[in-house]
Amino acid sequence: MKGLVLTIVFLLIFTVYCFANEMLIEAIEKFAVEKFGPEATIVSLHIRSSPSSFDKIQLISHNRSKSFFRFLFKAYREEKFCGYVRIECELAIFANVLVVNRTVRSNEVLSENDVTFQKVNLLALNVEHCTDIDQVVGKIVRKMFRQNEPLDARYLMKPPDVRAGQLLTARMTIGPVVATAQVRAMRDAYIGEKISVRNVSSGVLIEGLLQEDLTVLVIGG
Known part of the structure; x- marks a missing residue:
């Protein structure tokens, strides 16, 4: 009992x-x-x-x-x-995200062979994770990612439209006259950005806006 x-x-x-x-x-x-x-x-x-x-x-x-x-x-x-x-x-929250399959250092360009999908807990990450291969291939990394580390979209950038040292054409409009000169880019730049360039002939440093055709529109022209 x-x-x-x-x-x-x-x-x-x-x-x-x-x-x-x-x-x-x-x-x-x-x-x-x-x-x-x-x-x-x-x-x-x-x-x-x-x-x-x-x-x-x-x-x-x-x-x-x-x-x-x-x-x-x-x-x-x-x-x-x-x-x-x-x-x-x-x-x-489990999801497949893109991770690097090797240690990638800052300023390297990612190729498809550098990344793979891996299932991770998104809540354990403090990153803007990537789930599309097109988000990462061809991008420049702005920090080091260690092997198997999820990629963070905040540190991925497309390659610049113009590289430092690249030869370009600068143009300035003065009334009805359009003057052009060969110049050298002083830094990397993207279309629509202000860029410093040096006149190849005179050595004078000037500034302009990088145009879609990769010419430099001199500011004030």
Whole structure:
């Protein structure tokens, strides 16, 4: 008889425990979906402290370190506050993103052979991840990426339209006359940017706007 009573008590405790766990999991799943979308999932969950039993919870705060979260819930039993529930868990959104398959140094140009897709937890990243090969191939990296590190779009740039030292044609309009001169670019530049160039014949340094045809329109001309 005593054994039967103990079994019943155990089953009741186990049922209450499972109910409480389900309640907490549902609350965190709701938080994850509302904040990050339906792809968000719980990877791990650990209850740090909790009342022995409760039938209602209220999320009052959370903090985050990348994909790791700490939650603080108020717990209630029969509508009366009975303590706090503290939970640590990891959330994830798994996706295939582009990573480098070798160490790539700053100012290198990426080729298709330099990158590969790898499934990662996006919540663990602090990058603007890339999911399209066209986002990265031919781009110049502006920081070092180590092997298997996800690429960050913030540090990828298209090659400049003009390289330092490149010979260009500068033109200036003076009334009905258009004057041209051969000049040398002093730095890398993109179309639409202001660029400093040096007149090859006179050595004079001038400034102009780089045009789509890669001529330099002298400012003030």
